Amino acid sequence: MELANRVAALTPSSTLAITAKAQELKAQGHDVIGLGAGEPDFNTPEHILQAAAKAMNEGHTKYTPTGGLPALKQEIINKLQRDQGLAYQASEIIVCSGAKHALYTLFQVILNPGDEVIIPTPYWVSYPEQVKLAEGTPVYIEGLESNSYKITPEQIKEAATKRTKAIVINSPSNPTGMIYSADELEKIGEVCLEHDILIISDEIYEKLTYGESSHISIAQLSPELRAQTIIINGVSKSHSMTGWRIGYALGNKAIITAMTNLASHSTSNPTSIAQYASIAAYQGSQDTLETMRKAFEERLTIIYDKLIQIPGFTCIKPQGAFYLFPNVSKAVEMSGYASVDDWVTGLLEEKKVAVVPGSGFGADENIRLSYATSLEQLEKAVERMHSFMTEKIKG
The missing domain is CATH 3.40.640.10 (Type I PLP-dependent aspartate aminotransferase-like (Major domain))
Structure with missing residues (x-):
């Protein structure tokens, strides 16, 4: 059956695509760190x-x-x-x-x-x-x-x-x-x-x-x-x-x-x-909102300083939400990949870190990563990204 034109023209979600790939690797027993989440990692109050x-x-x-x-x-x-x-x-x-x-x-x-x-x-x-x-x-x-x-x-x-x-x-x-x-x-x-x-x-x-x-x-x-x-x-x-x-x-x-x-x-x-x-x-009380907001701000402060140390990364420090949106065009060039999408795939396959390519957001030079996850996981993910770039440059 032929589908309606309105759905044939849709662009698949890059967020869901990278999440699906990460879940597949997790199912195979790999230690995957997913930074694609668009939701707080706190339970509802x-x-x-x-x-x-x-x-x-x-x-x-x-x-x-x-x-x-x-x-x-x-x-x-x-x-x-x-x-x-x-x-x-x-x-x-x-x-x-x-x-x-x-x-x-x-x-x-x-x-x-x-x-x-x-x-x-x-x-x-x-x-x-x-x-x-x-x-x-x-x-x-x-x-x-x-x-x-x-x-x-x-x-x-x-x-x-x-x-x-x-x-x-x-x-x-x-x-x-x-x-x-x-x-x-x-x-x-x-x-x-x-x-x-x-x-x-x-x-x-x-x-x-x-x-x-x-x-x-x-x-x-x-x-x-x-x-x-x-x-x-x-x-x-x-x-x-x-x-x-x-x-x-x-x-x-x-x-x-x-x-x-x-x-x-x-x-x-x-x-x-x-x-x-x-x-x-x-x-009800809004105290839990402030607790969550403070946790995100703490993670941002710590992770941002580490993220901008990764070779080829530049990033404007965000003022809100819970995403970092670094420009990685130099990192892609330094590591020999043809595009940011290819770089993201390589990072996931080799270092088991899932980030979202900026192409899905209309920004081909960027990646989006969410800090709506534990500080321990965030620090581990940044360390893996840093080693990924270091190995690519040396190689």
């Missing part, structure tokens, strides 16, 4: 687990409203007011089966064939694929390494056309860990307002910032930008709840209504038990 068990025991295992439980929407409203000083109504919120599903549903309801979405590179792997599935056209703007992988208002002006429908801003970024400042966001927002470009603000890593850096939502900078922005967020990264699959979108009521109508024919509703758990996540 206990009070959230207890809330889920309580919900099940009380029979909250039935359908819920498509757009999410009213109580969860209220907690999201409270969170936005508390953290960013933003006021939303329940009609401006949809709860989805993860932030990824919120993005997918959003693109489905705003894009017509040929509509363009500006996507800064490096990007999270699913942005362009989701745009293509909605019959839109990804338009890439390169976030230069010299500008900390961030785009400029001038680049947006050059890329904007009559078909430009939206732009994706991910801060803190996956894969770079970079954060846009208020001034940078304000200038980007001015261009988007001028050209009537919908701003999709992916803020899923907002709670994971380090040093003097802090997250700012572009929606909080002015009433005009709030009206022009759809915020995407969720509990996956902040509360170590990736498997619970609860994310949400906030913004323009007409867009949210359309998303809710579409979801009614796709998922019916997010999992009821996970919604009750998410209520507890926002209602």
